[in-house]
Amino acid sequence: MSDTQEIARGLEGVVFTESKLTYIDGERGILAHLGIPIQEWAEHSSFEELSCALLNGHLPSQAELDSFDQSLKSLRNLPQPVLEAISGYPKTCHPMQALRTAISHLGVLDPDADDVSPAGRRAIGLKLIAQMSTAIAAIYRSRQNAAPLPPREDLSHAGNFLYMIRGSAPTPEETRLFDMALILQVDHSMNASTFTAIATASTLSDMYSAVTSAIGSLKGPLHGGANEAVMDMLDEIGSVENAAAYITAKLDRHEKIMGVGHRVYKYFDPRSRVLRDYAEVVAKKQGKSRYYQILEVIEKIVVERLGSRGIYPNVDFYSGVVYSDLGIPKPFFTPIFALARISGWVASVDEYTEHNRLLRPTARYVGLNDQHYRPIEQR
Numbered sequence: 001m002s003d004t005q006e007i008a009r010g011l012e013g014v015v016f017t018e019s020k021l022t023y024i025d026g027e028r029g030i031l032a033h034l035g036i037p038i039q040e041w042a043e044h045s046s047f048e049e050l051s052c053a054l055l056n057g058h059l060p061s062q063a064e065l066d067s068f069d070q071s072l073k074s075l076r077n078l079p080q081p082v083l084e085a086i087s088g089y090p091k092t093c094h095p096m097q098a099l100r101t102a103i104s105h106l107g108v109l110d111p112d113a114d115d116v117s118p119a120g121r122r123a124i125g126l127k128l129i130a131q132m133s134t135a136i137a138a139i140y141r142s143r144q145n146a147a148p149l150p151p152r153e154d155l156s157h158a159g160n161f162l163y164m165i166r167g168s169a170p171t172p173e174e175t176r177l178f179d180m181a182l183i184l185q186v187d188h189s190m191n192a193s194t195f196t197a198i199a200t201a202s203t204l205s206d207m208y209s210a211v212t213s214a215i216g217s218l219k220g221p222l223h224g225g226a227n228e229a230v231m232d233m234l235d236e237i238g239s240v241e242n243a244a245a246y247i248t249a250k251l252d253r254h255e256k257i258m259g260v261g262h263r264v265y266k267y268f269d270p271r272s273r274v275l276r277d278y279a280e281v282v283a284k285k286q287g288k289s290r291y292y293q294i295l296e297v298i299e300k301i302v303v304e305r306l307g308s309r310g311i312y313p314n315v316d317f318y319s320g321v322v323y324s325d326l327g328i329p330k331p332f333f334t335p336i337f338a339l340a341r342i343s344g345w346v347a348s349v350d351e352y353t354e355h356n357r358l359l360r361p362t363a364r365y366v367g368l369n370d371q372h373y374r375p376i377e378q379r
Helices: 038-044 047-056 062-074 080-088 095-109 118-143 157-166 172-185 192-201 207-218 226-237 240-252 270-285 290-309 315-325 330-353
Strands: 022-025 030-033
Touching: 030 038, 030 047, 030 270, 038 172, 038 270, 047 062, 047 118, 047 157, 047 172, 047 330, 062 118, 080 095, 080 118, 095 118, 095 207, 095 330, 118 157, 118 207, 118 330, 157 172, 172 270, 172 315, 172 330, 192 207, 192 330, 207 330, 226 240, 226 290, 226 315, 226 330, 240 290, 270 290, 270 315, 290 315, 315 330
Parallel strands: none
Antiparallel strands: 022 030
């Protein structure tokens, strides 16, 4: 690497591959999968259809979608050793730690785990899309000191997950709200966790390792953990009356506002607009919920103060409120993100490894030269 070559901190602006899956125009606030705007996927589609479309590279026919849906339903059950292990995890560990371990455990038990052929990756990817929700639900039930519930094949992916954590079938409205929230999180081009999954897979490591790596990346508060941090902020604010003074003071101190700003978007994150509309509907039905009212105040001040610099609310800003309205506690917000993003991880790994090249970036050396070893007694 030349000493004059510019360093791209955080790999910002570096193009390392091509993809047909997701298009983002951050300046205009556009996100599209397979050329179709995210707003249309959220309004008309389902998690299953978007997942199938990304894996196949096109909108599925009814027969293709039915086959994909049936495959997911048939693969939802977890091996008993994994369920038993989950019940023994410390209740104090973060659910993302438990999920990372459970997915790795699935790989240990799968005799075909090391099959990195296109067909092998696809088969394991389907299993992971199906079993991720069952693993998260089992972790949730364990925290409630309750036995895990077997999945139901008569429910959709979203409806089945809500059933497995609650023990009762959700309403159609709740199922639709959660399904929409999953759709908005399925894929987002080369985000940190997707890049991590691809980097692992580029070594010809297995799909379980790639997804386990991605979960570790998603766990960080600058990525998947941001929506949990937003809710922490709302709890700290406490009331609508405190919101303006709290946010104004943070902005005056040049402190980061969680759920605000995005490396890619210089305008509103389109996913945040969809979530805001759904959050508003839910809030009005509940008599204008406190969380939503606080977020309204924060958004108004943030747009006035930071909008000219291209800093707006992102998808994490409203997603936590939506999950809270569904009765999902804060520590499980990031696992829900993984529940959605697993499809994007699998599709991106499949796409990249079709023409695989080992990822091997370089670093500029800025250390000492012409040094020699000194025995420890001379130091």
